[in-house]
Amino acid sequence: MQSSTHLGPATSFAPENSFDAVIIGAGFSGLYMLHRLREQGLRARVYEVGDDVGGVWYWNRYPGAKCDVESIYYNYTFSEALLKEWTWTTRYADQPSILRYLNHVADRFELRRDIQFRTRITAAHYDEATARWVVHADNGQTVAARYLISGAGCLSSTNTPPFSGQDQFKGPQLHTGQWPHEPVDFRGKRVGVIGTGSSGIQAIPEIAKEAGHLYVFQRTPHYSTPAGNRAHAAEFLDETRERYPQIRQHMRESSNGVAKEVRRDSALKDTEDGRAARYEQAWQDGGTLLAAYGDLLTNADANATAGEFIREKIRDTVKDPAVAELLLPRYMYGCKRPVLDSGYYETFNRDNVTLVDVKSDPIEGITAAGVKTGSREYPLDMIVFATGYDAMTGALFRIDLRGRDGISLREKWQDGAAIRTYLGVATAGFPNFFMITGPESPSVLSNMVISIEQHVEWISDCIRHAEQRGCMAVEADSQAEAEWSRHCKEVADTTLLPQGESWYTGANIPGKQRSFPIYLGGVGAFRKHCDGVSARGYEGFILTPQAAKAA
Ligand code: NA7
Numbered sequence: 001m002q003s004s005t006h007l008g009p010a011t012s013f014a015p016e017n018s019f020d021a022v023i024i025g026a027g028f029s030g031l032y033m034l035h036r037l038r039e040q041g042l043r044a045r046v047y048e049v050g051d052d053v054g055g056v057w058y059w060n061r062y063p064g065a066k067c068d069v070e071s072i073y074y075n076y077t078f079s080e081a082l083l084k085e086w087t088w089t090t091r092y093a094d095q096p097s098i099l100r101y102l103n104h105v106a107d108r109f110e111l112r113r114d115i116q117f118r119t120r121i122t123a124a125h126y127d128e129a130t131a132r133w134v135v136h137a138d139n140g141q142t143v144a145a146r147y148l149i150s151g152a153g154c155l156s157s158t159n160t161p162p163f164s165g166q167d168q169f170k171g172p173q174l175h176t177g178q179w180p181h182e183p184v185d186f187r188g189k190r191v192g193v194i195g196t197g198s199s200g201i202q203a204i205p206e207i208a209k210e211a212g213h214l215y216v217f218q219r220t221p222h223y224s225t226p227a228g229n230r231a232h233a234a235e236f237l238d239e240t241r242e243r244y245p246q247i248r249q250h251m252r253e254s255s256n257g258v259a260k261e262v263r264r265d266s267a268l269k270d271t272e273d274g275r276a277a278r279y280e281q282a283w284q285d286g287g288t289l290l291a292a293y294g295d296l297l298t299n300a301d302a303n304a305t306a307g308e309f310i311r312e313k314i315r316d317t318v319k320d321p322a323v324a325e326l327l328l329p330r331y332m333y334g335c336k337r338p339v340l341d342s343g344y345y346e347t348f349n350r351d352n353v354t355l356v357d358v359k360s361d362p363i364e365g366i367t368a369a370g371v372k373t374g375s376r377e378y379p380l381d382m383i384v385f386a387t388g389y390d391a392m393t394g395a396l397f398r399i400d401l402r403g404r405d406g407i408s409l410r411e412k413w414q415d416g417a418a419i420r421t422y423l424g425v426a427t428a429g430f431p432n433f434f435m436i437t438g439p440e441s442p443s444v445l446s447n448m449v450i451s452i453e454q455h456v457e458w459i460s461d462c463i464r465h466a467e468q469r470g471c472m473a474v475e476a477d478s479q480a481e482a483e484w485s486r487h488c489k490e491v492a493d494t495t496l497l498p499q500g501e502s503w504y505t506g507a508n509i510p511g512k513q514r515s516f517p518i519y520l521g522g523v524g525a526f527r528k529h530c531d532g533v534s535a536r537g538y539e540g541f542i543l544t545p546q547a548a549k550a551a
Contacts, residue, residue, distance in 0.1 A: 007125045007134040013144040019045045021463070022135050022145040024121050024399070026111075027055015029151030029436035029452045031102065032076060035109050036460040040467075045145075046115040047137060053106045053115065055153055057098045061179035062199060062384075063206035065095035068227070068340045069447045070287075072240050073258045075101065077248045078453060082108065087237060091286070092229045092340070123400035124148050126431060131472040131544070133432065147463060149434045150396060151452075154444050157394030159509060160385050164365035165372075175385045176203060186210040189381040192371050194363070196222055197503075200386030201339045205347045207384070214353045215378050217363060217371060220336070220501075221329045223310050227340035228286015252454070255522035257447030264294035267302035279309040288338040297334050297495050307333045317345040324348075326357050335500025337444075391503040392439050392517050393419065403430035416506055417513035420485045422476035422540055423530055424519060425455055431475035431544070434459045439517030440488045444504070445497075446523045454523070458530050465534070466543060473544040480540025492516045 021037050023030045026048035037044040050058045067074050071088035086101060093101075106112055123136040126148075133148040158177040160166075166173070174184065176199035191211040193200055196218045208214045240247065250259035267275055270293070282292045289310065295302040311328045318324035327345065347353055361373045370380035390397075393416050401409040407429055413419045421427045424441025425434055436455045437443040443451055466474045492498050498505060498516040506512040519526055533539050 007123060007136050007142060009127050009129060009134070011130060013142075017141070017143040019043050019143060019145040021045075021147040021149055022047065022121075022124075022133065022143060023149045023151055025055055025151035025153060025156075026050070026053045026106075026115050026117070027057070027151060027153055027156075028076075028102070028449055029153070029456065030055070030115075031105055031109075031111055032078070032453065032456045033149055033151055033436060033459070034111055034114055036456055037463070038114065040460060040464055042463070042467075044114060045143070046111075046151075047119045047121050047135075048115055048117050049120045051117050052103070053111070054099045054102045055151075056156055056177070057095055057102060059156070059177055059179065060095055060199070061181065062095075062174075062176040062203045062386075063184075064202035064204075064342070065176075065179075065199070066092045066202060066227070066229070066340075067095075067098060068092065068198065069258060069449075071097075071232075072247070073251060073447050074098070074449050076105065076449060076453060077244075077251070078457075083244055084241065088232065090229055090231055092227055121399055123402075124433075125400075125402040125406070126404060126433070128404055131431065147432045147434065149436065149459065150438070151436045152395035152399070154395075154437060154448075155389045155391050155503075157390040157398055159388050159390050159394075161387055161510070163363060165368075166366045168368045169366050169370070169380075169383060170368050171381045171383065173383045173385065175387070176200070177389060184382075186212075186382070188212040190370075190379060191215070191382045191384060192217060192378060192380040193384045193386055194358075194371070195386035195388065196220070197386065197388055198337060198339045199388070201341050201344045203384065203386060204353075205341070205343045208347045208350055208353050211352060215356055215371070215380065216348075216353065217356045217358045218326070219358050219362075220331070221327045222336060222339055223307070223329045223333050224339040224341040224344050225283060225288055225310065226286050227342055228284070229342055251447065251450050251523075252527060253524035255524065256445065257442070257450035257523045260291065262294070263291060266295045266299070267293035267305045268295070268299065275305055276309070279306060283309075283313065287340065288334075290334050290338060297497060300332060300496060303332045303334065303496060314345055317349075319349050323355050326355055331500065332496050335497055335504075336502040337504070388503055388508055390509050390512070391444070392416075392506070394509075396435070396438075401430070401433070403427075403433065405429075415513050416515055416517075419515050419517045420478075420481045421517075422481040422484050423458075423526075423533065425459060425530075426474075426476040426481075426541070428476045428478040428481050431473035434462075439515075440485060440519050442519050442521075442523050442526050445518050445520060450523060451526075454527050454530070458534065461534060462538060462541075465538060469543065470546045471543045472546050473542075474538070475542045475544070477540050477542050484540075487521075488519050489516070491520045492518070495520055 020042035021044040023046045071093040120138040192215045194217040247259040282289045370378045419439045421440040424438040501507040
């Protein structure tokens, strides 16, 4: 019935292959979306590549993997009962705890019966005649649904640079974002880690504890500050439970989705001693230094004061001055994602750790024996790629997504050069297609779970609105999306962030078009804006009534 380029009309689907909604991915987004739509009486089916729930927390099993948002904020807030029955034991939750939490959520709300695992959605085409999506999976299955919702994630499409000779290497090659389920034994091995972003910085201290020798291949030194991870005291947990209604409110109205006071004063108005004291306090407390002043991400001179403070800490920590020098980051702090660590810089004082600067001596390729840079070969037993993700658009572009008139999302967005969304949730020409934390929403520059909840709730309300009015299609208006995209860019340009060479801008992927597809107006302002749109009858969306079908 279907060919590979045209998936065919959305008629003649057996009831078991026909849904109200198809949801892509069983991470934080897909799980909650499924729960909401089921509560609304819709028949929804989630398709997930992994063997089980968890999304990025299913795949990122590397040693040291942790969330850099404090655990008490990094959970769903929609269910009082769920909040009461779950306890985070440490300030930052590690990957096994978060995966346990998501398994608990899946069990508690009986979500698994509507999730099909080990299935990758490869294509989804909109059939205008029937106003349904025809969705194709890698197992040959084709299903139809009125709504298509992506919970595919912002950081789920792994990036492994195309090093020549990679297939020659004799030992195991692992990517932090696709880590094996069985324990990896580093004991006595010569291990190479390529990449020093969040994943590398979390994994390196743990691998170093076990490996015979660890070679860290660093291209850009990143800023990292101590996480200050610790066990939660019982009193703190009691008090958090009691205050959670206020905490939740604060998170929802905040700029970044966590319930912390935001400082607005300028680093440049403080004295040198005042700044040093404040940065020191933040360093001791743990977490990033970005909240220490209000202008660190908007004023390059203010930013430089934080950068210099961190560089001084690195010089103080790393005993070998030459190694310390190589570890000093020079870009503007925060323009690449700031990293939180547990003993990262200290790791370079170990005898079994060597830092290899591949900026001055680039990796030429991988050989049967190890990694070859311009000047020498490093013999290795195992290579760990901590080389990140094709972020923001990678997971969406991997699917052959086609809206009205067969236009693909990739074509519409010109490979990322012309991303256009309305509220990060919809895009013109793709009726009944919703993205959870899509490009141009606060997404990765906020507490993802709070942003996911807001998007899921907004999408399910929008679908309810359309269903109640008997609409066959909901679609972003191209004028409204042009205005939203312009607004996003305008807000981003008031900050230093678009100037960064980071995965935020796509600069980490060779040949990828640069953009800055993240809304920086803040979680609270974004929520207010979305609520205003729905209160005004889904302003900026075109709702097509059923009758129009016959017309
Ligand atoms: P990141 O932050 O994108 O880090 C990837 C690292 O890999 C980074 O240090 C890169 O150096 C390095 N890299 C990439 N390609 C190469 C090549 N060709 N040669 C040498 N080094 C390379 O990914 P993470 O997984 O650490 O973190 C992603 C996000 O996931 C994180 O921010 C959290 O939000 C969760 P570069 O800096 O580009 O010079």
